Amino acid sequence: MEKVFRCPGRHGYAVEVSPFIPHRVACAASQHYGIAGCGALLVLDETESGVAVVQSWQWADGLFDVTWSEANEHVVVAGGGDGSLQLWDTANRGAPLRVAKEHTQEVYSVDWSQTRGENLVVSGSWDQTAKVWDPSLSHSLTTLRGHEGVIYSTVWSPHIPGCFASASGDGTLRIWDVKSAACRLAVPAHRAEILSCDWCKYDQNIVATGSVDCSVCVWDLRNVKQPISTLLGHAYAVRRVKFSPFSEATLASCSYDFTVRFWDYRRNRPLETVEHHSEFVCGFDFNLHNPGVCVCEEHETIHWFSGCSFEGRTAVTATFALLSGSVTSLKPQAL
Numbered sequence: 001m002e003k004v005f006r007c008p009g010r011h012g013y014a015v016e017v018s019p020f021i022p023h024r025v026a027c028a029a030s031q032h033y034g035i036a037g038c039g040a041l042l043v044l045d046e047t048e049s050g051v052a053v054v055q056s057w058q059w060a061d062g063l064f065d066v067t068w069s070e071a072n073e074h075v076v077v078a079g080g081g082d083g084s085l086q087l088w089d090t091a092n093r094g095a096p097l098r099v100a101k102e103h104t105q106e107v108y109s110v111d112w113s114q115t116r117g118e119n120l121v122v123s124g125s126w127d128q129t130a131k132v133w134d135p136s137l138s139h140s141l142t143t144l145r146g147h148e149g150v151i152y153s154t155v156w157s158p159h160i161p162g163c164f165a166s167a168s169g170d171g172t173l174r175i176w177d178v179k180s181a182a183c184r185l186a187v188p189a190h191r192a193e194i195l196s197c198d199w200c201k202y203d204q205n206i207v208a209t210g211s212v213d214c215s216v217c218v219w220d221l222r223n224v225k226q227p228i229s230t231l232l233g234h235a236y237a238v239r240r241v242k243f244s245p246f247s248e249a250t251l252a253s254c255s256y257d258f259t260v261r262f263w264d265y266r267r268n269r270p271l272e273t274v275e276h277h278s279e280f281v282c283g284f285d286f287n288l289h290n291p292g293v294c295v296c297e298e299h300e301t302i303h304w305f306s307g308c309s310f311e312g313r314t315a316v317t318a319t320f321a322l323l324s325g326s327v328t329s330l331k332p333q334a335l
Helices: none
Strands: 009-016 024-030 039-046 051-061 061-068 073-080 085-089 098-100 109-113 119-124 129-133 140-145 149-156 163-168 170-179 182-188 194-199 206-211 216-220 228-230 239-243 248-256 260-265 269-274 281-286 293-297 302-305 308-310 311-316
Touching: 024 073, 039 061, 039 129, 061 239, 073 109, 073 302, 129 149, 129 163, 163 194, 170 206, 216 248, 239 281, 248 281
Parallel strands: 009 061, 009 281, 061 109, 109 149, 149 194, 194 239
Antiparallel strands: 009 024, 024 039, 024 061, 039 051, 061 073, 073 085, 085 098, 109 119, 119 129, 119 149, 129 140, 149 163, 163 170, 170 182, 194 206, 206 216, 216 228, 239 248, 248 260, 260 269, 281 293, 308 311
């Protein structure tokens, strides 16, 4: 089964599955590969007959990341090339609820906190700072400095309140404590730019990084002298890494080599490689409701895979890829 959604003239940079609605995703996209032109934020639903646009908005600059609210099923935050964060209501076709512009360069990463007792947004920017915001984006609560290169990725710990990781062009992975507004750990993780990081859903000490050096490294924060796993196989820069929410040893990565790869990081080996993409794969997300992964490419299409099984364990591979404007859905396939 194949479903295609066309989005001419827009190149996908990020997708995220709704934490409330299993068949809904938000996609951040840009014109002209994010170098110039406008951006677009798309909210899409998978239906029996295809993929439907729930809501779409245009933005004056490129959009590079998107995150769903963990408290309101209608709310998303997007990060833009103009240094802004926008708070959007998917039930409202009008302007964003709020626009916050404190960063001085591109906002390349946004993430909504997932731990109980807090409701915060973190942003990472090419201005080398990370900012933590209240959920209304009325103002930033703190600005964190320490990276010596652009920040490509910021992600909250799913375990530790007020703690997030960041990855930078300076080759370091940093762990931050919001309460003290301080960097608690700086890891020289790669000798090249790090484009992505993610926190393991099952272990508060495990964080993965993906780099321009084509490698994925997995780190135990209790001992960072060397990675506990180095995953090799990508031919070009690793654009994004994410841990599976269903299988504690499963990690996925996407790359400029047109592939999405699934790994068993504990055994230091690949599980599956998806090679049918025709453009740079820039983003993906696991579906928290049922096994699946979302992937987006830098062309103008969106692909949707569902149901891959890793050694008898069902893992999410519902994959969106903003390629030449279409969404493709493949039947479950055994690895």
